[in-house]
Amino acid sequence: MLNGxxxxxxxxxxxxxxxxNSSMLVRMSFGNVLVDCGYANYERMIKSKLIDEVEYLMITxxxxxxxxxxxxxxxxxxYQKNVRCKIIVPDNNFKxxxxxxxxxxxxxxxxxxxxVDLKHAPGVGFFETTGLHSNRIVSYAYTFRIGRRFVYYSGDLGDITATERFLQWVLNYNPGMQISDFLVLHETSFIERxxxxxxxxxxxxxxxxxxxxxxxxxRRAPKDCTLKFVADADK
Ligand SMILES: [Zn+2]
Ligand SMILES: [Zn+2]
Structure with missing residues (x-):
């Protein structure tokens, strides 16, 4: 995606x-950021060698x-790389x-x-979504500025209106930004509520x-689903 x-x-x-499990590596100008690292991904990342590219970690x-x-x-x-994992945190509370x-x-x-404080990760932003996915669970969506593109990674989020309001807010406060600049990577479910x-x-x-x-x-998307899937695009 986005030219690799x-x-x-x-x-x-x-x-x-x-x-x-849903997780992405973003190649930012200051380094490679892995967003999330679920239970099923460790072996996968070893096999694909993606793990050797990880420099920073963010957790939703x-x-x-x-x-x-x-x-x-x-x-x-x-123990393999002799480095500490640099974890970018959105705020002190999450740290x-x-x-x-x-x-x-x-x-x-x-x-x-x-x-690593967010201010040392140029181009990276966040949107707190605590309670909107699961009761009392602290959660965040993250954003990445890549060239003129504004990439929004929702994390887990049960309220689409939160995403809508946030994207509209970004548009309002960034004169010159256009809807076509946004790349929205969003979680979804085929089950309601x-x-x-x-x-x-x-x-x-x-x-x-x-x-x-x-x-x-x-692969189990309902017949009336017209969404594009990361799984098809990110090959
Ligand atoms: Zn999840
Ligand atoms: Zn979750």
Whole structure:
């Protein structure tokens, strides 16, 4: 995608053992950023060698299909590459939250992790979506400026109106930006009211923006689904 600037490590959801969990590597000018690292992706990334490109990590939320391979990834980087994983955090709250999470399985996380403030990741932005995917679960959508393109990665998000409002806000506050500059990479579900974005709601967004869907088994899309899927595009 985007001339190889974006490569997905997996496109499925928590049940997708063969498609991997949704996760992408973005090649930014300051370095390569892996967004999410779910339980089914560690072996996949070793096989595809994508793991050797990981320099930075961002996590949308701590569900297993987004964060389940963090531990093996940290061990791989530390003991195979002799580097610490640079984790870009959207805000201090999420940093504290991750440190608490690491404390359950690492006595000293600083051996494996170096936190990077968002201001040292030029072109990267975020949109907090806490509670909009799952009750009380802290979550974020992330954005990446690549040339004139504005890439929006929804993370898991059960409320399409949040995405609509955010994209409109970006448009309003960035004079000169056009709808065609947006590349919307959005999670979807074929089941209604599942804490995920129902495909028919996403189809409405796709009437306005260039949208590619992920976090689903695209092979099981209903007949009336006209969405484009990351799984078909990212080859
Ligand atoms: Zn989730
Ligand atoms: Zn998920």
């Amino acid at each position: 600037r974006i490569k997905f490590a997996g496109t499925g959801n928590m049940r997708s053992f063969d498609l991997g 939320h701590l569900h297993g299909d987004h964060a389940g391979s963090i531990h093996p990834l940290l061990l791989y980087l530390r 504290k939250y991750l440190i608490e999470y690491f404390s359950f399985f690492m006595s000293d996380y600083t051996k494996y992790v170096e936190f 599942s804490g995920h974005t129902y495909y028919k709601d996403l189809m409405r967004l796709a009437e306005k923006y260039e949208v590619y869907a992920y976090h689903c088994d695209h």
